[in-house]
Amino acid sequence: MPLRRRFALAVGVVFLTACSTVAPITPPEPALDNAMWQDDATQRQPPWWQQLNDAQLQQYIEQALSQNFSLQATLARVQQSLAASRQASSERVPELSVSAGQRQRWQQQDGQNSDSSSWQASFDARYELDVWGRIHALHAQGQFNVLSQQARLHLQHNTIASQVAMAWYGWQKERQSLDLLQQQEARLQSALSVIERRFRRGQVAIADVWQQQQLLAANQVDQANATAQMQLYWQRLALWLGDNTVQPISAQGVTLALPDVISAVNVAQLRSRPDVQVALYELHAVNAALAVAVANRYPRFSITASVGSEDEQLSGLFSNWFANLAANLVLPLVDGGSRRAEVVRQQARVDELLAQYQQVWLEAAADVQQALIQQQVADQRAELLASQLQLAQQTESFQQGRYRNGVGDYLSLLTAQRAVLTLEQQVLNNRLQQVQHRIELFTSLSSGEPFAAEEMAL
Numbered sequence: 001m002p003l004r005r006r007f008a009l010a011v012g013v014v015f016l017t018a019c020s021t022v023a024p025i026t027p028p029e030p031a032l033d034n035a036m037w038q039d040d041a042t043q044r045q046p047p048w049w050q051q052l053n054d055a056q057l058q059q060y061i062e063q064a065l066s067q068n069f070s071l072q073a074t075l076a077r078v079q080q081s082l083a084a085s086r087q088a089s090s091e092r093v094p095e096l097s098v099s100a101g102q103r104q105r106w107q108q109q110d111g112q113n114s115d116s117s118s119w120q121a122s123f124d125a126r127y128e129l130d131v132w133g134r135i136h137a138l139h140a141q142g143q144f145n146v147l148s149q150q151a152r153l154h155l156q157h158n159t160i161a162s163q164v165a166m167a168w169y170g171w172q173k174e175r176q177s178l179d180l181l182q183q184q185e186a187r188l189q190s191a192l193s194v195i196e197r198r199f200r201r202g203q204v205a206i207a208d209v210w211q212q213q214q215l216l217a218a219n220q221v222d223q224a225n226a227t228a229q230m231q232l233y234w235q236r237l238a239l240w241l242g243d244n245t246v247q248p249i250s251a252q253g254v255t256l257a258l259p260d261v262i263s264a265v266n267v268a269q270l271r272s273r274p275d276v277q278v279a280l281y282e283l284h285a286v287n288a289a290l291a292v293a294v295a296n297r298y299p300r301f302s303i304t305a306s307v308g309s310e311d312e313q314l315s316g317l318f319s320n321w322f323a324n325l326a327a328n329l330v331l332p333l334v335d336g337g338s339r340r341a342e343v344v345r346q347q348a349r350v351d352e353l354l355a356q357y358q359q360v361w362l363e364a365a366a367d368v369q370q371a372l373i374q375q376q377v378a379d380q381r382a383e384l385l386a387s388q389l390q391l392a393q394q395t396e397s398f399q400q401g402r403y404r405n406g407v408g409d410y411l412s413l414l415t416a417q418r419a420v421l422t423l424e425q426q427v428l429n430n431r432l433q434q435v436q437h438r439i440e441l442f443t444s445l446s447s448g449e450p451f452a453a454e455e456m457a458l
Helices: 003-017 055-067 069-092 134-200 206-241 267-271 274-295 338-404 410-444
Strands: 095-109 112-129 300-311 321-330
Touching (some): 055 069, 069 134, 134 206, 134 274, 134 338, 134 410, 206 410, 267 274, 267 338, 274 338, 338 410
Antiparallel strands (some): 095 112, 300 321
16 A cells, blocks of 8 residues: 555544544533522613712712723733733634745865855745644633633722722711711700709709710710721722822712612623623633643644745746645654643543532622622611611600709710710611612622723634
8 A cells, every 4th residue: 555545544544533522511500599580681781880870979980990000900911811812813824934045055075165055935834724623722712711801800890899889988978977976066065055054053963064075075086086987988989099199079968878779680690790700711711721632632733835946046036946735743642641631630620610610600699699688687777777766866855855844864864865876876877888788789780891891802
């Protein structure tokens, strides 16, 4: 049998007997409570921070998304993954090269020296036939790595937006708390004036005056703490904005706005969460890496071609030319089990990331469910606190009247005052918790994609 036919038969047998197919993976999604989750398709929604109807917050978040340095670092990693993906996909097209030069030759024969020169030029091409899907798998792996980095970018969007919102609403709460403390100070000061008048008339002991003054001093400490907390919240806001020079705005008499309630959640929103997307794309990327490892165990078949010319004169360079066409087969024979071990390693990585994806899925669902429960509890607590505050205010008013008329004792008035002061702060603190739980729920259901976000080509 001629050598050419034997070579062709060997190649055909290897191609027919080898099997390197790695099927795309479809990870199963753990079951969810159907009573809470809907499975209807949802349209793409604008970012959650645009649904809060807060123009100032919207401005701050837009500033943060354009200036935050950690976000810029994440964006740079996306660009790196894009470049790496293009590099991994470069083998899908033939490799072309051109070379040109002059060759000088010296020779000594029979005691005579001679030299000659010639000009050379050639065009070379090389292309690997993707018989086992290795190049396709490299391309897919690069694309999934890009998608994973883009999902991380969306995760960073969510983080920055939520941190800006938390700092902004925390600052508003402390500003409102300071207003409330100043109002409480005025009420306490008015009560102190009444007590001092009664003391001067000999109707009460000096201890009543001291206890009221102590209550006023505690109020002033709380005002100092609220002022410090305002500064801390503003510094946190400036950090996420990427601008340490931003100055607090004037916000006298602010009202802590409460976003609308979210009562229904959708499975599609869970799938679009950036942390779930990161886990999914990393799983697909590792599955593609497994396909590369499997393909590396089998022969690589490539075709090379070249067209060249050589002549002693530059003007006659392309008068004579030659062409070559070759088919190359590289077959791994002995590697000490390295390629097989790599396949086993990549398969284990697929198993690892499959379990990790399912864990992320469950954690994401639990995150949403926890935010829903916290939102409901905070709303219920707000109703109860409002009822308690109303009763406490009525009690305080009643005790003040009795005390002014000389009927009631100061201890009862003091107890009523403290109850009102405590409940007013609890109502305000719970209001902030309501806002925070809304933001947590918005974030837990968000894809993190900015509205009209730039699309990055793969």
